[in-house]
Amino acid sequence: MNHLLTEIPPLDKASGKKAEDHLNQLTKPPGSLGRMEDIAVKIAEITGNPFPAAEPPGILVFAADHGIAEEGISAFPSEVTALMAANFAAGGAAINVFARMIDARLKVADIGIKEEKQDPGVENCRIRNGTGNFLKEKAMTAEEAESAILTGKRLAAELIDAGVRCLIPGEMGIGNTTSAAALTAAITGKDPGEVTGKGTGITAEAQEKKANLIRKALTMHNPDRSNAVELLSAAGGLEIAGMCGAIIAAAEHRVPVLLDGFICTAAACLAVLINPDIKGYLIAGHQSEEPGHKTALEWLGLKPLLQLQLRLGEGSGAAIAYPIIKGSVRMLSEMATFEKAGINVT
Numbered sequence: 001m002n003h004l005l006t007e008i009p010p011l012d013k014a015s016g017k018k019a020e021d022h023l024n025q026l027t028k029p030p031g032s033l034g035r036m037e038d039i040a041v042k043i044a045e046i047t048g049n050p051f052p053a054a055e056p057p058g059i060l061v062f063a064a065d066h067g068i069a070e071e072g073i074s075a076f077p078s079e080v081t082a083l084m085a086a087n088f089a090a091g092g093a094a095i096n097v098f099a100r101m102i103d104a105r106l107k108v109a110d111i112g113i114k115e116e117k118q119d120p121g122v123e124n125c126r127i128r129n130g131t132g133n134f135l136k137e138k139a140m141t142a143e144e145a146e147s148a149i150l151t152g153k154r155l156a157a158e159l160i161d162a163g164v165r166c167l168i169p170g171e172m173g174i175g176n177t178t179s180a181a182a183l184t185a186a187i188t189g190k191d192p193g194e195v196t197g198k199g200t201g202i203t204a205e206a207q208e209k210k211a212n213l214i215r216k217a218l219t220m221h222n223p224d225r226s227n228a229v230e231l232l233s234a235a236g237g238l239e240i241a242g243m244c245g246a247i248i249a250a251a252e253h254r255v256p257v258l259l260d261g262f263i264c265t266a267a268a269c270l271a272v273l274i275n276p277d278i279k280g281y282l283i284a285g286h287q288s289e290e291p292g293h294k295t296a297l298e299w300l301g302l303k304p305l306l307q308l309q310l311r312l313g314e315g316s317g318a319a320i321a322y323p324i325i326k327g328s329v330r331m332l333s334e335m336a337t338f339e340k341a342g343i344n345v346t
């Protein structure tokens with residue numbers, strides 16, 4: 001795992017302080033823009049610029065399948081992963097609508113879909129055709145987990161090189177809430193029953209079965225709970241590894257990461273296991289309906305911007321939250337100071 005350990009630049013507190021001082025001179029009562037002011041300061045610290053830019057946003061959707069889906073833990077069959085990836089490429093999914101709404105660059109990557117046939121509109125980065133069923137075998141080898149992380153790093157770095165200034169990691173993968181719950185339980189030490197939800201909409205009975213199989217799999221594989229590659233290998237997903245790599249790359253490039261739902265946040269927890277300094281680069285777009293999402297956000301020390309009872313994934317909740325980021329950063333550089341507006345408040 002050593003080659004995954006990278007230099008994460010420290011947050012630039014001096015730029016944050018300059019941004020904070022400037023915010024207090026703008027034509028508004030001090031602190032009146034609430035958490036938007038905190039976001040502006042945070043992005044100044046991340047970028048090392050008291051007047052940062054967070055535009056354009058870039059959405060990177062990783063699609064992959066999960067062997068565990070054969071255990072009946074999703075309301076949908078694995079085939080839907082490939083079909084939805086094609087829908088992303090055709091522009092018809094929710095994330096396409098929201099990406100257009102926020103003028104985002106959108107890239108869709110097949111990092112491990114099961115279906116042989118590939119859609120030409122989806123970037124082919126396939127590492128294997130879906131993971132193994134982690135109730136019976138490891139989800140993937142350590143080498144595959146590392147390759148998927150490095151693929152995610154490469155794709156995010158390409159988007160950032162092309163000008164992206166706020167990264168939104170997204171995913172599509174039938175069965176991936178089971179994987180995210182297993183990872184979250186292992187990382188936070190919670191019982192699987194507390195972090196397992198209904199995903200795409202399973203029954204209470206299937207939900208109980210889902211928690212039980214996670215408990216059994218974690219006992220069987222017994223991964224080192226502080227080792228991201230071992231965790232991914234035991235019960236991870238290729239799209240989760242891809243998002244983990246993308247998050248690492250954004251932090252390396254001093255680009256803020258706007259997190260989406262439960263699966264995306266589980267990937268952020270893995271990135272933070274690889275390097276705890278990555279935590280400072282994360283902003284939580286929303287809190288989804290999955291119970292484990294709250295647990296993962298608390299473990300990261302993040303407060304979500306929105307709570308809209310979303311449970312879609314794809315990067316959708318983060319895309320919806322993005323205008324809050326855009327406004328926070330724009331107010332820093334576009335609002336008048338009291339002095340400039342000729343308002344004397346002393």
Ligand SMILES: O=C(O)c1ccc[n+]([C@@H]2O[C@H](COP(=O)([O-])O)[C@@H](O)[C@H]2O)c1
Nearest residue numbers: 074173175176177199200261262288313
């Ligand atoms: O983002 C979330 O919090 C979220 C919550 C529930 C479901 N999802 C999406 O639904 C799929 C996983 O659900 P499941 O039931 O197949 O594990 C996957 O494609 C995710 O993008 C996403």
Ligand SMILES: Cc1cc2nc[nH]c2cc1C
Nearest residue numbers: 076080084172312313314
């Ligand atoms: C239709 C569908 C769309 C999705 N988008 C993300 N996860 C999904 C799961 C399903 C089932």
